[in-house]
Amino acid sequence: MYKERSIFVNKRGRNLIKWIPSILTLGNLSCGIFAILMLSWDSEAAALLIIIGMIFDLLDGFAARKLHAESLFGQELDSLCDMVTFGVAPALLIYVEKLYHLNMIGVLLVALFIICGAIRLARFNTQADQMNDFLGVPITIAGGFLAIFSLMASQLKMSLTVIVIILLSIFMVSRVRFPSLKKWLK
Numbered sequence: 722m723y724k725e726r727s728i729f730v731n732k733r734g735r736n737l738i739k740w741i742p743s744i745l746t747l748g749n750l751s752c753g754i755f756a757i758l759m760l761s762w763d764s765e766a767a768a769l770l771i772i773i774g775m776i777f778d779l780l781d782g783f784a785a786r787k788l789h790a791e792s793l794f795g796q797e798l799d800s801l802c803d804m805v806t807f808g809v810a811p812a813l814l815i816y817v818e819k820l821y822h823l824n825m826i827g828v829l830l831v832a833l834f835i836i837c838g839a840i841r842l843a844r845f846n847t848q849a850d851q852m853n854d855f856l857g858v859p860i861t862i863a864g865g866f867l868a869i870f871s872l873m874a875s876q877l878k879m880s881l882t883v884i885v886i887i888l889l890s891i892f893m894v895s896r897v898r899f900p901s902l903k904k905w906l907k
Contacts, residue, residue: 739790745781746799749774753806756868760817764871767814771868774806778861800842807864808838815867819874819882830886837890838863844894855899858892862899 752774756767781799785791812831820827838860848856867889874882 738788741788742781742785742790742795743798745777745784746795746802749777749781749799749806750802752777753802753810756806756810757813760813764814764818767810768868768872771806771810771814772865774810775861775865778803778806796846800846803860803864804835804839804842807860808835808842811864811867811871812838815871815874815882815886818871819877819879820886822879823883830883833890834863834867834886837893841893855901857895857897858889858899860893863889863893 752770756770756774759767759770778799785795812834816827816831820830823830841857841860844856845859867886870882870885
């Protein structure tokens with residue numbers, strides 16, 4: 722008897738729906754890559770791409786839970802993509818918009834933000850229970866805030882920009898608990 726095959730199942734019987742979360746994660750990465758590439762001519766578009774990346778990041782986890790497609794591969798891919806979109810891209814954006822005036826101090830502040838973001842992601846990936854509150858501000862929130870902040874940076878004092886970057890960096894690696902949206906997005 723002929724078995725009708727779903728359009729969502731490939732020739733080997735693998736469920737292609739399970740790839741949806743990873744495709745959304747790669748959408749996040751694409752936003753980060755394009756944001757970095759646009760820094761030299763349209764910083765507002767770069768900031769917007771980081772914000773769109775936040776939407777992809779929210780949707781990939783939601784899709785993984787709803788489709789029962791959570792995996793170690795997906796978690797690692799998500800963290801690598803988050804590092805680009807919410808670590809590197811917003812740090813370079815604020816550097817281009819404001820910190821380049823500070824020369825080496827600006828470079829060190831960018832490095833601090835990126836390094837703290839990497840530590841934050843490594844800690845998240847090694848936490849035993851990830852369904853409760855977050856330890857430290859998630860890099861998605863810190864990077865998204867920095868992207869939005871960069872849109873106003875030209876009107877703000879340099880000292881405020883420096884303080885914001887240092888505080889975001891500290892909060893990412895802190896042990897302060899922040900609520901997770903996963904409770905409400907089940």
